[in-house]
Amino acid sequence: MLSIEHLVKRRGSRVVLSDVSLRAEPGRVTGFLGPNGAGKSSTLRILLGLDRATAGTALINGRPYRSLRDPLRTVGSMLDGSGAHRSRRARDHLAWVACSNGIPRRRVDAVLEQVGLAGQGRTRVGRYSLGMGQRLGLAAALLGEPEALVLDEPVNGLDPEGIRWIRGLLRGHADAGGTVLLSSHLMHEVAEVADDLVVIAGGRVVTAGPIGAVTAGYPTLEDAFFELTGADAAGAAR
Amino acid sequence: MSLPRAVAAELRKTATLPAASAAFALGVLGTVAITLINAFGVRDALESGRTDTVAFTSAAETVFSAAPLGTVGAVVLGVVAFGSEYTTTSDGAGGGRQVTATLTAVPRRAAVLAAKxxxxxxxxxxxxxxxxxxxxxxxxxxxxxxxxGAEDAVGVASRMLGAGLYWALTALIALAVTVLSRNGVIPLIVLIVNGSLVSVSFLLTRVTPLARFLPDLAGMRLFARADLIAVEDALPPVTGGLVMAAWAVGLLAVAAAVLLRRDA
Known part of the structure; x- marks a missing residue:
């Protein structure tokens, strides 16, 4: 289980997150929804030990990410694309990642196959399209057969077939008892796959709960989203 | 996560980077090439009997006077080892930088730096x-x-080890500086220019004798013969080596402290 409690992040005088709390439970897909700049990535970066919180805690099964032994075997993650150096071959990227966490080499071929890049493993990452980069990022996330997946905007750049594929992948992961936390600013994509929703705007969680409860009283998730985040008002004012 | 695994991962990571292979080739081929140029000069001087036109006549000396070029390869290796972490992946592959993958795989940053x-x-x-x-x-x-005549084999061997130490310490200094700059380009330009074209450190020796303690000059005598260094009163090999090592350790410590505190 992923649990974030009262997270605060300041950068200089700017407050990026103020009192963000959320949970992602095993067996469920939790959608983390909000407009661009709402604080989704900042929250996930703190959860993954990349950035430090000013206050609050972000725990994975009760432990901070930085204290996990072989973290990729517990949490698979993808933030801003593949994270692979562009002049490296995709296979070589996955090979060092596997090596760092004691993951068997055979997993490299297995995940390349799983994300549909089996034929492009020897291609340098710089020659990948956006969608292929996302698939490689997912391959790295799946490498350690982790219990939890934390994905930041995973459908970015994927074609319709890719979006359908990732939806199935995430659903399958949760149905098998895994935890999935995915952020997105694309409501439809989240609505299709999420069991629970956390909506964030301006660094604050504006609502959270099972998707039915969050959208109750609104015709669609989109209506709920704009009402809750005030994004519509901001858009109209512009 | 263990340090040996992190080291194995970093070795694999650096070795599969084309820029690192280029640095390796540069260090090897550059040194051999300069040695050959030196050696032909020495042979011509010896054969024509005009040894006064060359600074040395031994084969080993042709190698040691080429050794500074190997530091360029070492600098590039040290810089790309960390600079590559901060290169943005091409726009086509979703932006992002490798440092995200590195620090999620090995979240203990001291271990990352030690492994590098x-x-x-x-x-x-x-x-x-x-x-x-x-x-x-x-x-x-x-x-x-x-x-x-014959050369002092032990002396040559120990100076070769000294040259290796000088290259390794130079690479570590380049690594530490790159951690601080979070970008490979600036340290690459500064360190290569200083190491090959115009030595700012050397120019500083004309201003203050303290310049002898700068890392690149301090370690010179690890391999170079005293009379073949342009710096007067260069530090003796052991002292100089220790001073240079202190620079490397000190800069790595600063790099570690910054890396531990900084957001990725």
Missing amino acids: AIAVVLLVGAMVAVALPVSLASAHAVIGEAAP
């Missing part, structure tokens, strides 16, 4: 182990019969 440093030293060690013996063999092949 060990990997860089091992790769520089491999570079030394190829470049210097090949250079020496090439120099002997060129100068051959013309060479004046």
Whole structure:
């Protein structure tokens, strides 16, 4: 289980997150929804030990990410694309990642196959399209057969077939008892796959709960989203 | 997560980077090439009997006067080992930087830096182990019969180790500076220019004798003969080596402190 409690992040005088709390439970897909700049990535970066919180805690099964032994075997993650150096071959990227966490080499071929890049493993990452980069990022996330997946905007750049594929992948992961936390600013994509929703705007969680409860009283998730985040008002004012 | 695994991962990571292979080739081929140029000069001088036109006549000396070029390869290795973490992946692949993957795989940052440093030293060690013996063999092949008498084998061997140490420490300093700059370009330009074209450190020796303690000059005597260094009163080998090592350790400590505190 992923649990974030009262997270605060300041950068200089700017407050990026103020009192963000959320949970992602095993067996469920939790959608983390909000407009661009709402604080989704900042929250996930703190959860993954990349950035430090000013206050609050972000725990994975009760432990901070930085204290996990072989973290990729517990949490698979993808933030801003593949994270692979562009002049490296995709296979070589996955090979060092596997090596760092004691993951068997055979997993490299297995995940390349799983994300549909089996034929492009020897291609340098710089020659990948956006969608292929996302698939490689997912391959790295799946490498350690982790219990939890934390994905930041995973459908970015994927074609319709890719979006359908990732939806199935995430659903399958949760149905098998895994935890999935995915952020997105694309409501439809989240609505299709999420069991629970956390909506964030301006660094604050504006609502959270099972998707039915969050959208109750609104015709669609989109209506709920704009009402809750005030994004519509901001858009109209512009 | 263990340090040996992190080291293995960093070795694999650096070795599969084309820029690192280029650095390795530069260090090896550059040193051999300069050695050959030196050796042909020495052979011509010996054969024509005009040894006053060259600063030295021994095969080993042709290698040691080429050794500074190997530091360029070491600098590039040290810089790309960390600079590559901050290169943005091409726009086509979703932006992002490798440092995200690195720090999620090995979240203990001190371990990341230690693993990088060990990997860089091992790769520089491999570079030394190829470049210097090949250079020496090439120099002997060129100068051959013309060479004046036998060389002090122990002295040559210890100076080769000294050159290797100098390259390794240079690479570590480059690594530490790159951690601080979070970008490979600036340290690459500054360190290569200072190491090859215009030595700012050397110019500073004209201003203050304290410049002898700058890292690149302090370690010179690890391999260079005192009379062949342009710096007067260069630090003796052991002292100089220790001063240079202190620079490397100090800069790595600062890099570690910054890396631990900074958001990725």
